[in-house]
Amino acid sequence: MSDTSINMQAGSDPVEAGFGDYFALLKPRVMSLVVFTAFVGLLVAPVSVHPMVGFASILFIAIGGGASGALNMWWDADIDRVMKRTQSRPIPSGKVTEGDAFAIGITLSAMSVVMLALASNIVAGALLAFTIFFYVVIYTMWLKRWTPQNIVIGGAAGAFPPMIGWAVATGGVSIESVLMFAITFMWTPPHFWALALFMKGDYSKAGVPMLTVTHGRKVTRTHILVYTLLLAPVALGAGFTSIGGPIYMATAIVLNLLFIKGAYGIWRRDETAAEADQYRVEKAFFKLSLLYLFLHFGALLVEGALKPFGLGGW
Amino acid sequence: MAIGREHELHKRRMGRNMGVGLALAGFVAIVFGLTVVKVKVIDVPSAYEQNTGLGAATSGASE
Numbered sequence: 001m002s003d004t005s006i007n008m009q010a011g012s013d014p015v016e017a018g019f020g021d022y023f024a025l026l027k028p029r030v031m032s033l034v035v036f037t038a039f040v041g042l043l044v045a046p047v048s049v050h051p052m053v054g055f056a057s058i059l060f061i062a063i064g065g066g067a068s069g070a071l072n073m074w075w076d077a078d079i080d081r082v083m084k085r086t087q088s089r090p091i092p093s094g095k096v097t098e099g100d101a102f103a104i105g106i107t108l109s110a111m112s113v114v115m116l117a118l119a120s121n122i123v124a125g126a127l128l129a130f131t132i133f134f135y136v137v138i139y140t141m142w143l144k145r146w147t148p149q150n151i152v153i154g155g156a157a158g159a160f161p162p163m164i165g166w167a168v169a170t171g172g173v174s175i176e177s178v179l180m181f182a183i184t185f186m187w188t189p190p191h192f193w194a195l196a197l198f199m200k201g202d203y204s205k206a207g208v209p210m211l212t213v214t215h216g217r218k219v220t221r222t223h224i225l226v227y228t229l230l231l232a233p234v235a236l237g238a239g240f241t242s243i244g245g246p247i248y249m250a251t252a253i254v255l256n257l258l259f260i261k262g263a264y265g266i267w268r269r270d271e272t273a274a275e276a277d278q279y280r281v282e283k284a285f286f287k288l289s290l291l292y293l294f295l296h297f298g299a300l301l302v303e304g305a306l307k308p309f310g311l312g313g314w
Numbered sequence: 315m316a317i318g319r320e321h322e323l324h325k326r327r328m329g330r331n332m333g334v335g336l337a338l339a340g341f342v343a344i345v346f347g348l349t350v351v352k353v354k355v356i357d358v359p360s361a362y363e364q365n366t367g368l369g370a371a372t373s374g375a376s377e
Contacts, residue, residue, distance in 0.1 A: 019334070116344075
């Protein structure tokens with residue numbers, strides 16, 4: 001028997017990580033959302049970029065997003081160990097050390113920002129740097145454990161990718177990219193609060209001041225409705241800009257009506273009813289929220305893709 | 315005998331090394347591709363003239 005196996009049996013050494021464990025540090029599921037929204041931002045922009053530049057830019061945006069995910073896991077390792085939803089992440093499961101996660105996160109952050117600035121332009125690089133800073137420092141280190149509005153302000157970090165994609169093509173910021181940012185920004189609170197309603201034990205156990213814990217579930221239900229109502233004009237407003245069109249408008253009207261109906265359904269019922277059917281309405285709303293964002297950006301993508309053929313847009 | 319035997323640990327290490335190797339190779343390929351595109355797409359002589367002001371000087375001299 002080798003020394004290594006003795007150590008492993010004694011439990012003094014962490015299980016040696018494979019490449020997949022390091023990749024998991026980058027939060028691949030979040031990264032896929034980043035790639036998709038950044039790609040839409042890039043494609044709907046009025047300026048075309050060389051496919052190689054576009055591909056490399058999206059890749060570096062994805063790596064930057066993943067790097068911030070690794071830094072988030074490094075900082076939040078203590079609460080990830082407590083929450084059921086996050087216990088299988090690479091650090092809590094003992095596959096990757098906190099130091100390794102930090103090293104990977106900081107290296108990939110710097111690399112992705114520099115490479116994006118070189119591949120596209122300084123504005124896109126600066127926006128990516130700000131996104132990483134916002135997610136890691138403002139959200140993870142500061143707001144997440146301090147205020148129940150953590151999700152609201154922290155949502156900005158996830159909303160930046162389409163804006164960065166737009167900046168890759170145009171080299172700047174405009175009303176269209178701000179509205180794409182605003183859709184994701186306003187969508188994040190109802191999406192996460194719906195999750196918090198049916199994952200109720202996790203956040204309070206970890207001491208994260210989610211709205212459900214600090215202000216109660218009735219207030220959270222009201223907040224979901226209010227943010228959903230505020231989201232609708234933002235989503236519809238994007239349809240009146242140069243990136244909108246009839247396909248986007250029709251999609252936005254249907255989805256926002258469904259979303260408001262779902263939020264109203266959450267608002268009008270109480271905990272007893274929710275527990276009785278195991279949060280059926282809240283879970284359905286959460287699933288709808290995923291579809292909501294995907295289809296909004298999907299519709300923008302269709303409008304943008306049709307433009308070269310003289311279709312799409314107003 | 316134990317040294318020669320393939321352990322699950324070796325497979326993990328092999329996978330990790332392959333992953334890092336492929337990631338680095340991919341990075342090199344992307345940087346190379348970007349360089350080729352930048353050199354081809356950007357009109358180097360006119361960009362040089364613009365940055366150095368040589369173009370303006372030349373046209374001014376000819377007037």
